[in-house]
Amino acid sequence: MANGNAANALQGAEKTEQGLCFKGLIMEPIIDKCEGCDRAVAVDDTKYCPSYAKPARKWAHGVCNFATHVKAEKTKTGEIKINPLKASKRAARGR
Template structure:
């Protein structure tokens, strides 16, 4: 299970008309595929955001997000991209 991070990175974020922005960049909430990633941070409004990307959905195009800590994309013999969850022991070995 991913550890919960405090939203220190979002401390200077501003909410206006229900939209969170950080340094003038609109922050979009994470998508379902991001659940379990260690980079997810929760804002005081309850919204979940990515600590690395303002638009997490854009990181999940044809492959898995290359910064994801909970899954890894692998290309199989047919050239298809497979997304595999990382085991907790592997995450621990990576120092997370």
């Protein structure tokens, strides 16, 4: 799927010895849980998230609330359930 304007989301990012630097932050690559998220942007062969410099940390607290591919739902028992979102559903909602 095309990323639309997302390719520009990391415009101005610079490669440094520490990693990809964007707006003064060192960007860490996305993690496996981010795969399928429309926000991820590829820079060369690595994907980064313009929304979070550290995607792994974002997911450490549960489901990323900016994810476009999954949605967290609390079950009646308070457990967090992750529901994959279908691309067609996303399109229907205009995302």
